[in-house]
Amino acid sequence: MSKDNKKMVDAITSMEEDFAKWYTDIVKKAELIEYTSVKGCMVIRPYGYAIWENIQRILDGMFKETGHENVCMPMFIPESLLQKEKDHVEGFAPEVAWVTYGGNEKLEDRLCVRPTSETLFCEHYANIVHSYRDLPKLYNQWVSVVRWEKTTRPFLRSREFLWQEGHTIHATAEEAVEETEKMLGIYAKFCEESLAMPVVKGRKTDSDKFAGAEATYAIEALMHDGKALQAGTSHYFGDGFAKAFDIMYTDKENKKVYPHQTSWGVTTRLIGAIIMTHGDNNGLVLPPAVAPVQAVIIPVQQFKEGVLDKARELEERLKAHGIRVKLDDSDNSPGWKFAEYEMKGVPLRIELGPKDIEQDQCVMVTRHNREKSFVSLAELEKAVDEKLKAVHDGLYRAALENREKRTYSCLTMDEITDVLEKKGDGFIKAMWCGDEACEDKVKEVTGVGSRCIPFEQEQLSDKCVCCGKPAKAMVYWGKAY
RNA sequence: CGGGGCGUAACUCAGUUUGGUAGAGUGCUUGCUUUGGGAGCAAGAUGCCGCAGGUUCAAGUCCUGUCGCCCCGACCA
Numbered sequence: 001m002s003k004d005n006k007k008m009v010d011a012i013t014s015m016e017e018d019f020a021k022w023y024t025d026i027v028k029k030a031e032l033i034e035y036t037s038v039k040g041c042m043v044i045r046p047y048g049y050a051i052w053e054n055i056q057r058i059l060d061g062m063f064k065e066t067g068h069e070n071v072c073m074p075m076f077i078p079e080s081l082l083q084k085e086k087d088h089v090e091g092f093a094p095e096v097a098w099v100t101y102g103g104n105e106k107l108e109d110r111l112c113v114r115p116t117s118e119t120l121f122c123e124h125y126a127n128i129v130h131s132y133r134d135l136p137k138l139y140n141q142w143v144s145v146v147r148w149e150k151t152t153r154p155f156l157r158s159r160e161f162l163w164q165e166g167h168t169i170h171a172t173a174e175e176a177v178e179e180t181e182k183m184l185g186i187y188a189k190f191c192e193e194s195l196a197m198p199v200v201k202g203r204k205t206d207s208d209k210f211a212g213a214e215a216t217y218a219i220e221a222l223m224h225d226g227k228a229l230q231a232g233t234s235h236y237f238g239d240g241f242a243k244a245f246d247i248m249y250t251d252k253e254n255k256k257v258y259p260h261q262t263s264w265g266v267t268t269r270l271i272g273a274i275i276m277t278h279g280d281n282n283g284l285v286l287p288p289a290v291a292p293v294q295a296v297i298i299p300v301q302q303f304k305e306g307v308l309d310k311a312r313e314l315e316e317r318l319k320a321h322g323i324r325v326k327l328d329d330s331d332n333s334p335g336w337k338f339a340e341y342e343m344k345g346v347p348l349r350i351e352l353g354p355k356d357i358e359q360d361q362c363v364m365v366t367r368h369n370r371e372k373s374f375v376s377l378a379e380l381e382k383a384v385d386e387k388l389k390a391v392h393d394g395l396y397r398a399a400l401e402n403r404e405k406r407t408y409s410c411l412t413m414d415e416i417t418d419v420l421e422k423k424g425d426g427f428i429k430a431m432w433c434g435d436e437a438c439e440d441k442v443k444e445v446t447g448v449g450s451r452c453i454p455f456e457q458e459q460l461s462d463k464c465v466c467c468g469k470p471a472k473a474m475v476y477w478g479k480a481y
Numbered sequence: 482c483g484g485g486g487c488g489u490a491a492c493u494c495a496g497u498u499u500g501g502u503a504g505a506g507u508g509c510u511u512g513c514u515u516u517g518g519g520a521g522c523a524a525g526a527u528g529c530c531g532c533a534g535g536u537u538c539a540a541g542u543c544c545u546g547u548c549g550c551c552c553c554g555a556c557c558a
Contacts, residue, residue: 018552020551020552020553021551021552024551024552035550035551037549037550038549039549039550091557094556094557095556095557116558145558147557147558149556149557150482150555150556150557151482151552151553151554151555151556151557153551153552156558157557157558161558163558218558229558230557230558231558232558233558265558266558267558268558269558298517299516300516300517301515301516301517302516303515303516304516331516332516332519333515333516333518333519333520334516334517334518334519335516335517335518335519335520336516336518336519336520337518337519338517338518338519339518339519340519342518351517353516353517355517356517363517480557481558
């Protein structure tokens with residue numbers, strides 16, 4: 001390990017020592033969350049919430065650009081409504097929280113706290129969709145949902161979590177399929193362009209489908225420890241929900257027909273993905289697009305005449321340039337501040353002391369590689385733009401490299417076991433016959449489950465890795481969060 | 482839901498074996514000196530020892546119960 005990369009912050013457990021502890025250390029020390037007295041329910045603190053706000057702002061813009069409108073559904077679903085689609089209720093019933101009393105009165109029809117809102121949207125669509133002229137409806141909502149998880153982890157699996165859920169309804173199957181794919185594409189684009197996180201786009205196997213869906217698509221990312229994380233999903237429902245909820249419209253030929261639906265979502269889990277994709281042993285590393293603070297200015301010998309004034313001048317210039325900038329003029333030592341903002345993952349640090357002012361320059365250090373450079377103050381704005389872009393590109397490249405380094409092609413079960421043992425966790429590419437029994441067996445024998453059937457297929461062989469019968473598709477396998 | 486760990490100051494933890502005045506480091510407050518990688522000295526403030534019962538002259542410590550959290554597995558965004 002080079003001098004430039006050595007661990008400067010002792011407060012964080014190193015990821016090689018204990019990845020899980022490293023993760024929780026970061027989440028706490030970077031002040032993203034605080035635990036509460038209810039298991040699995042966390043306080044998202046200002047710094048953590050600001051990341052979510054940036055994610056929201058960018059994604060919401062992308063949704064609006066593609067014609068979606070925001071709505072807000074109630075948080076309660078009567079049990080009778082949840083029951084209407086058989087697969088859906090079977091999938092979610094084990095993890096819903098129930099409201100059984102209203103004040104002192106026991107409720108006749110108990111209410112579940114929404115674990116997802118398909119049923120609510122369906123009830124509503126049944127009321128407002130009557131003619132082909134009413135279609136499509138492209139709705140989205142930003143809300144929290146509750147799923148009573150047994151084991152919980154901040155951002156990755158909490159009992160209440162924030163998300164957006166898009167719910168659309170279309171005249172034709174083709175249109176709905178197109179929507180499903182389009183939204184998956186938007187998620188992938190967002191992950192790559194805003195989170196600097198490469199993802200694999202693909203379809204889930206039938207056993208992994210959303211409860212009630214005809215097809216589920218997902219983007220899968222590989223974390224630093226070689227485990228896979230589902231970063232977003234998009235579902236095609238066909239007309240299954242429409243039939244269950246009796247949603248019909250009159251088409252151009254004056255015939256009553258069923259519409260076709262989709263739903264898609266990403267959650268605050270994305271914050272967990274950012275941590276585990278880019279973070280290092282000095283703390284969080286944030287992609288510039290969603291960093292609450294993109295550049296921090298740290299004055300050195302700030303008590304000396306003119307230093308703070310100059311620092312404020314830089315702050316104003318960068319603000320005017322549209323940079324989210326913070327000047328830390330607290331009386332902590334510069335060294336303390338360096339460590340603090342590294343822990344918090346601020347992409348760019350700008351140091352300014354008497355020596356710099358004398359030479360009309362400042363020092364810039366990029367968080368991901370700690371590269372230091374001297375920049376003439378005349379070029380401040382231009383340099384910041386370049387550095388932030390360099391951080392984004394550097395993060396993306398490193399994440400992609402990690403994924404490629406940890407992606408292995410295997411032709412037999414023994415090869416899978418062998419690779420996992422010798423190289424550690426990662427993505428395993430292997431052929432599959434399409435039989436669920438084989439999928440289960442791979443998981444049982446090797447420990448890796450199917451992540452997705454990627455859109456970008458490769459013909460590794462013509463035989464299933466498990467049974468040897470003709471293969472239908474190449475599948476990405478991995479251990480998952 | 483199974484396995485493991487833990488609840489004592491804001492944080493990390495010692496003290497529980499063998500009952501006897503509630504502790505340390507960090508942080509916090511104030512002052513002075515410092516400032517280019519978590520500064521130094523001095524003075525201060527901070528505790529229903531998770532909760533409820535019990536045993537005892539006496540419980541952080543022993544007994545019974547209970548609540549909660551963290552980690553690892555199976556399931557899930």
